[in-house]
Amino acid sequence: MSITINKARRINQLPPYLFAEIDRRKREALARGVDLIDLGIGDPDIPTPAPIVETLIESASKPVNHRYPNSSGLAEFRQAVADWYQKRFNVKLDPAKEVVSLIGSKEGIGNMAVAFVDPGDVVLVASPCYPVYHIGTAFNGGENYFVPLRKENHFLPDLDSIPAEVAKRAKLLWINYPNNPTAAVADQGFFRRVIDFANRNNVIVCHDAAYTEMGFDGYRPASFLEVEGAKEVAIEFHSLSKTFNMTGWRIGMAVGNPKLVEGLAQAKSNLDSGIFQAIQEAGIEALKLGDKIVEPARKIYQERRDILVDGLRAVGLECEKPRATFYVWVAAPKGISSAEFTAKLLEEAGVVTTPGNGFGASGEGYVRFTVCVDKSKLKEVAERIRQVPF
Numbered sequence: 398m399s400i401t402i403n404k405a406r407r408i409n410q411l412p413p414y415l416f417a418e419i420d421r422r423k424r425e426a427l428a429r430g431v432d433l434i435d436l437g438i439g440d441p442d443i444p445t446p447a448p449i450v451e452t453l454i455e456s457a458s459k460p461v462n463h464r465y466p467n468s469s470g471l472a473e474f475r476q477a478v479a480d481w482y483q484k485r486f487n488v489k490l491d492p493a494k495e496v497v498s499l500i501g502s503k504e505g506i507g508n509m510a511v512a513f514v515d516p517g518d519v520v521l522v523a524s525p526c527y528p529v530y531h532i533g534t535a536f537n538g539g540e541n542y543f544v545p546l547r548k549e550n551h552f553l554p555d556l557d558s559i560p561a562e563v564a565k566r567a568k569l570l571w572i573n574y575p576n577n578p579t580a581a582v583a584d585q586g587f588f589r590r591v592i593d594f595a596n597r598n599n600v601i602v603c604h605d606a607a608y609t610e611m612g613f614d615g616y617r618p619a620s621f622l623e624v625e626g627a628k629e630v631a632i633e634f635h636s637l638s639k640t641f642n643m644t645g646w647r648i649g650m651a652v653g654n655p656k657l658v659e660g661l662a663q664a665k666s667n668l669d670s671g672i673f674q675a676i677q678e679a680g681i682e683a684l685k686l687g688d689k690i691v692e693p694a695r696k697i698y699q700e701r702r703d704i705l706v707d708g709l710r711a712v713g714l715e716c717e718k719p720r721a722t723f724y725v726w727v728a729a730p731k732g733i734s735s736a737e738f739t740a741k742l743l744e745e746a747g748v749v750t751t752p753g754n755g756f757g758a759s760g761e762g763y764v765r766f767t768v769c770v771d772k773s774k775l776k777e778v779a780e781r782i783r784q785v786p787f
């Protein structure tokens with residue numbers, strides 16, 4: 398006897414996983430013994446700074462931390478988030494009502510739709526993008542409307558291009574600056590236009606700020622909440638992952654409008670039981686140290702960015718020098734698709750990248766490189782690509 402096992406429609410209706418083909422080719426190349434340079438993943442290769450690890454070790458031995466945490470986060474962690482926002486962005490937050498801890502920002506981004514998207518609701522998603530924005534919508538029966546990010550608009554969504562009837566039906570808008578995958582940045586003028594759009598159309602703004610600490614050449618990206626009127630319409634997602642080289646630890650936060658924070662916290666409290674308190678104590682240490690530990694990583698990424706961008710340009714590839722993030726968004730040579738370019742880079746140069754269309758249809762024509770490998774490897778990338786005829 399066996400039962401029939403069917404996955405839920407929401408799983409069966411997931412879009413095809415465009416990275417599967419590149420994953421398969423990568424495995425095959427590794428099995429053949431190819432010495433791959435992997436610029437596919439956005440995961441810091443630099444270890445978590447020692448004071449953070451030491452705090453975890455000490456905190457992990459305290460029995461008080463062995464019990465269930467509160468799903469919204471320790472009061473001390475939320476206070477540390479508020480203090481960091483005040484110091485870094487000059488944004489005032491009430492830690493009790495305007496901050497919630499997240500088990501990594503991915504969790505909060507997904508649960509935002511659980512809290513706020515009903516079947517049939519429209520969610521506006523600036524795309525190409527981190528896929529969880531639209532997967533959250535789809536899992537909860539909402540409808541995604543993708544607003545393309547195009548080079549001619551500096552990879553900012555053209556909000557005027559959204560048909561009035563779509564804008565009126567929209568419940569949420571997802572934006573992300575500094576941006577993954579395009580590495581574009583936004584200024585406060587753009588944020589003001591977003592707030593105006595949100596007020597005119599009664600739309601909740603969700604800003605994913607995962608990369609604000611990774612700005613180069615002295616550039617310090619803004620929080621959406623720095624702009625007047627933002628807290629009336631917005632929630633901002635942040636993460637300790639990229640900022641403090643803590644991707645494996647799973648800790649982040651959402652901050653902003655108290656009703657939005659409360660709604661998200663309510664969804665979470667029904668689904669999860671928060672972050673291991675010892676990790677939150679390590680997170681407090683990270684936030685307290687702030688720039689002292691971020692600056693050395695920034696310098697490393699900036700130097701790597703220069704090596705990669707200069708190398709790619711020297712072999713005739715077209716890309717901007719990013720002002721932030723550890724991504725470089727490279728145009729595929731004329732006449733070649735994202736998938737073909739990625740495959741060629743892997744097969745003929747042993748360089749792993751991510752095809753732009755994996756982040757959404759408007760990413761077609763681009764490939765994303767990361768700088769999460771040592772500079773000696775990055776120097777080799779251009780040399781390897783030089784050997785490949787395009």
Ligand SMILES: Cc1ncc(COP(=O)(O)O)c(C=O)c1O
Binds near residue numbers: 636638648
């Ligand atoms: C734009 C963006 N947002 C959110 C995340 C999720 O980060 P985490 O869940 O580690 O906080 C990522 C991870 O790659 C990302 O690129």
